[in-house]
Amino acid sequence: MSKKPFYITTPIYYPSGNPHIGHCYTTVACDSIARFKRMQGYDVMFLTGTDEHGLKIEQKAVEKGVTPKEFVDVIVDRFKSLWKYMNVDYDRFIRTTDDYHVEAVQKIFKTLYDKGYIYKGEYSGKYCTPCESFWTDSQLDENGCCPECHRPVAMAKEEAYFFKMSPFAERIEKLLTETDFLRPKTRATELVNNFIKPGLEDLCVSRTTFKWGIPVTFDEGHVVYVWIDALSNYITAMGYMNGAYDDMNKFWPADVHMVAKDIMRFHAIIWPAILMALELPLPKHLAVHGWITFNGEKMSKSLGNVVDPFVLGERYGCDAIRYHILREMALGADSSFSNEILINRINSDLANGFGNLVSRTVAMADKYFGGILPSDRESAEIDEDFKAVVLNAFAETEKAMEETKIKQALEAIFKAVDRANKYIDETEPWKLGKDDSKKGRLASVLYNLLDAIRIISALLSPFMPSTMPKVWEQIGASDDDITYDKLSKFGVLPENVKVCKGEILFPRIDVEKEIEALNDIIKKNMETAQSNLSAEEKGEAKPDEDSGQEIELAPEICIDDFAKVEIRAAKVISAEKVKKSDKLLCLQLDDGMGGRQVVSGIAQYYAPEDLVGKTIQLIANLKPVKLRGVESFGMICAADTADGVKVIFLDDSIPAGAKIR
Ligand code: MSP
Numbered sequence: 001m002s003k004k005p006f007y008i009t010t011p012i013y014y015p016s017g018n019p020h021i022g023h024c025y026t027t028v029a030c031d032s033i034a035r036f037k038r039m040q041g042y043d044v045m046f047l048t049g050t051d052e053h054g055l056k057i058e059q060k061a062v063e064k065g066v067t068p069k070e071f072v073d074v075i076v077d078r079f080k081s082l083w084k085y086m087n088v089d090y091d092r093f094i095r096t097t098d099d100y101h102v103e104a105v106q107k108i109f110k111t112l113y114d115k116g117y118i119y120k121g122e123y124s125g126k127y128c129t130p131c132e133s134f135w136t137d138s139q140l141d142e143n144g145c146c147p148e149c150h151r152p153v154a155m156a157k158e159e160a161y162f163f164k165m166s167p168f169a170e171r172i173e174k175l176l177t178e179t180d181f182l183r184p185k186t187r188a189t190e191l192v193n194n195f196i197k198p199g200l201e202d203l204c205v206s207r208t209t210f211k212w213g214i215p216v217t218f219d220e221g222h223v224v225y226v227w228i229d230a231l232s233n234y235i236t237a238m239g240y241m242n243g244a245y246d247d248m249n250k251f252w253p254a255d256v257h258m259v260a261k262d263i264m265r266f267h268a269i270i271w272p273a274i275l276m277a278l279e280l281p282l283p284k285h286l287a288v289h290g291w292i293t294f295n296g297e298k299m300s301k302s303l304g305n306v307v308d309p310f311v312l313g314e315r316y317g318c319d320a321i322r323y324h325i326l327r328e329m330a331l332g333a334d335s336s337f338s339n340e341i342l343i344n345r346i347n348s349d350l351a352n353g354f355g356n357l358v359s360r361t362v363a364m365a366d367k368y369f370g371g372i373l374p375s376d377r378e379s380a381e382i383d384e385d386f387k388a389v390v391l392n393a394f395a396e397t398e399k400a401m402e403e404t405k406i407k408q409a410l411e412a413i414f415k416a417v418d419r420a421n422k423y424i425d426e427t428e429p430w431k432l433g434k435d436d437s438k439k440g441r442l443a444s445v446l447y448n449l450l451d452a453i454r455i456i457s458a459l460l461s462p463f464m465p466s467t468m469p470k471v472w473e474q475i476g477a478s479d480d481d482i483t484y485d486k487l488s489k490f491g492v493l494p495e496n497v498k499v500c501k502g503e504i505l506f507p508r509i510d511v512e513k514e515i516e517a518l519n520d521i522i523k524k525n526m527e528t529a530q531s532n533l534s535a536e537e538k539g540e541a542k543p544d545e546d547s548g549q550e551i552e553l554a555p556e557i558c559i560d561d562f563a564k565v566e567i568r569a570a571k572v573i574s575a576e577k578v579k580k581s582d583k584l585l586c587l588q589l590d591d592g593m594g595g596r597q598v599v600s601g602i603a604q605y606y607a608p609e610d611l612v613g614k615t616i617q618l619i620a621n622l623k624p625v626k627l628r629g630v631e632s633f634g635m636i637c638a639a640d641t642a643d644g645v646k647v648i649f650l651d652d653s654i655p656a657g658a659k660i661r
Contacts, residue, residue, distance in 0.1 A: 003043035007251040008034055011259050012051040012094065012233050015075035016060060019082045021309050021321075021337065022292045022299040025329060028322050029289070029406055030258050031088040035462035036401050039484050045251045047237050048083070049094035050076050051230045053223070056130060058212035068212045069097060082309060086318050087465050094237040096214075096229055100244035104236040105229050106217045108278065109205070111241075112228075113218070117164050117277045120219075123204045127156035134204060148262065158208055161222065165200035168273040172196060175272055175282065182268060183287045183404055184332040187261075191268050203227065203270060231271045235280065253281040256404060261332075262298075264288045287404040290334035292325065297579065299337060307337070311521060315514075319464035320346045320506060323410070326463055330407045336576065339518040340612055343509050350506035353417050354460070358505060360424060361449040362474045365499040368433045372498045373447055378440035382426060383448055387490050389419040390452045394487050397459050406463075413459050420452050450475045451493050458482040467505055474502045519609050566621035567637070567660040568592065569650055575608035581628045587611065587636070591618060592657015599632035605644045615650040617660055 010026045013019065027048055034046035052072045061071035076095060083090065094101060112118045125134040128146035134156070141147045173196050175181050176188040206222040207213065213223025232240075238252055239245030259267050267286050275282055291298040294307070312321050324345050328335040365371060396412035423445075432442035454477045461468035461482075472482060476497045486492045570589040578584035578599060585603045589596055598618065617637035624633045637648045 003041055005250050006037045006042035007045045007254040008256045009234050009254055010048040011263060012049040012230060013079055015050045015052055015072045016056050019079050021307050024309050025292055025325050026258050027088055028086055032406060032462045046090045047092045048090045049233060052095055052097045053213040053229055054226055055210040058210050085313055092237055094233045100242040101236045102214050104241040105214045105224055105232050107241040108232055109216060109224055112277055118161050121162050123160040124157040126153040128153045160204050161206035162202040163205045165202050165273055168276045169196055169200045172269055172272050181286055183285055187288055195269055227266055227270055254283040256285045256287055257283050258287045261288055261290055289329055289331055293334050293336045316346055319467045320350055323464055326406050327410045331405055339515050343511050343514050347508055349414060351508040355506040357417055357420050358453055358471055362499045362501055364429050365446050366501050368442060372496055373443050375495050376440040377444040379444050386423045390416045390455055413456060416456050450497055451490050454481055454493055455487050458487050470502055474500055568618050568620045569615055569654045569656060569658040570618040571656045572611045572614050575611045577603055578628050578630050584627055586630055590656040596633045598634050598636055599627040599630050600636050602645050615652050615654055617648050
């Protein structure tokens with residue numbers, strides 16, 4: 001019987017700068033889904049690639065004194081090596097400079113023109129050069145700048161071709177609101193209200209002001225402008241209007257396009273319109289995720305806050321990084337990246353949770369039975385509950401993956417990991433091992449654990465593909481034991497299964513040392529970005545020339561006045577910069593009363609990571625206020641000094657919530 005096809009795509013990336021952790025999310029997520037589907041027996045096509053044309057690339061190449069193609073070649077190689085490093089197993093890689101794609105885009109453009117969907121006109125509007133985007137007035141940010149990079153926009157006018165959007169409005173609205181195309185569907189409202197209801201604007205699809213693009217065959221001087229070139233990759237890579245491949249019948253329509261929210265509109269509205277105009281079927285699902293943020297902002301090279309995935313991979317292994325980013329990001333929401341979350345996740349879930357489960361189980365099988373389990377067994381009632389939880393994790397994972405909910409899938413699998421560790425605590429194998437009459441029971445407990453690890457590790461293998469083969473070696477599982485159809489049942493490992501002690505899968509990380517090392521790396525990145533900014537942009541304060549001034553005290557108060565102020569010790573759990581503010585940090589505090597959020601004007605003096613874990617003084621009964629739209633429930637105490645503001649840190653032995661008087 002022939003396998004069912006499954007086609008999944010990432011966006012194609014701009015090779016304008018080195019890839020960063022933010023880029024990794026979609027690709028690693030798609031890779032995990034592709035691997036899961038392969039494990040389920042699908043014939044998978046996983047496509048990724050690079051989007052190589054446009055003004056930005058042309059300008060960067062000029063700066064470097066190379067041709068645009070020479071410029072992108074180097075960065076495309078970096079993307080490819082990152083995917084290799086992250087163990088991303090794509091089936092096809094498309095470059096928009098590939099001949100077959102160029103030829104097909106030219107044909108697509110001509111077809112749309114011949115059908116009357118593309119017409120010639122003149123474009124005039126607000127244009128952001130770095131983002132290569134025209135924006136309407138209502139889309140600009142509150143300062144009248146580009147809503148994406150917040151840089152100034154300029155009026156621009158040029159002859160251009162346009163793609164008619166209005167004929168498709170009704171069908172697109174239905175697609176978004178009446179089908180399960182969009183994931184999460186909750187995002188449909190913003191698309192309908194912001195773009196469809198006000199009337200779909202025709203899309204500018206050609207440019208004359210730069211050369212680095214696919215030439216329009218019937219009008220010299222025009223090159224195809226970004227979205228027709230870029231979006232078409234999903235079909236040209238399958239052979240649409242070209243002879244390089246012949247996979248349209250097999251793989252189109254795509255099962256899943258996965259993208260981040262900034263390019264949702266292009267995939268949810270423009271792409272369906274192009275496909276409707278070409279009379280092609282529409283993709284089945286568009287899965288939209290949030291951004292990996294760092295200090296509250298989208299992680300990106302231009303913000304200078306990028307953590308190099310190669311550096312992180314080097315320190316913890318690519319599987320730990322894959323796990324971390326996949327586990328943190330829920331479909332539709334942003335996920336904030338911090339060193340603390342990364343390291344704590346690795347320690348709690350991978351070192352203490354899964355890694356410890358495997359090493360304890362294998363070590364006990366080795367210690368009590370010389371590595372080979374005996375056939376004599378004695379089962380107990382408690383085994384059934386344990387097995388049920390593991391099998392339920394399988395069912396939940398399968399469902400979550402069907403819905404492209406990777407975070408939920410991992411949560412389901414880790415429920416089984418936690419249950420298995422609890423099973424060890426409940427059955428106390430170390431006690432059974434001391435009593436010869438309980439060897440049958442011990443063998444049964446260890447077999448159940450090994451078989452559960454077989455199921456759990458196979459389920460984890462699409463997400464952490466480098467580590468799981470090492471687990472299978474340790475628990476004595478053959479390739480045949482981990483096929484998908486065998487993950488919904490217990491009793492698959494051979495009766496006399498033989499374990500083999502191996503290396504520690506995820507070594508525990510010394511949190512303090514590691515955070516220090518990572519902070520150093522990030523600070524260096526920030527400094528490099530800062531050194532490119534002017535003194536004014538850096539917000540550098542004039543040195544205080546008045547430090548020797550006389551101190552003037554406020555009017556005297558009595559002890560009752562002071563008693564009105566409730567000062568409490570609190571611990572900083574996390575901190576991040578408040579968006580669009582140079583001065584404010586938003587702190588999450590453990591105040592011993594269930595936690596609270598406080599906004600403090602100390603961003604010029606402290607990086608968020610300088611505060612995390614510290615004990616501070618909190619004015620706990622201050623009336624809440626909103627600062628830059630963010631609610632603040634109290635104030636933290638700090639001293640004004642000649643060197644700027646210094647937070648009053650307390651001895652860490654003082655517990656959160658302790659009253660200060
Ligand atoms: N070339 C276009 C896509 C064309 S698809 C037909 C593009 N390229 S990009 O390189 O700028 O971004 C590619 C993808 O990476 C986008 O989905 C973008 O949102 C995503 N990310 C870039 N930075 C990101 C984070 N910090 N977090 C999560 N995803 C991020 O857009």
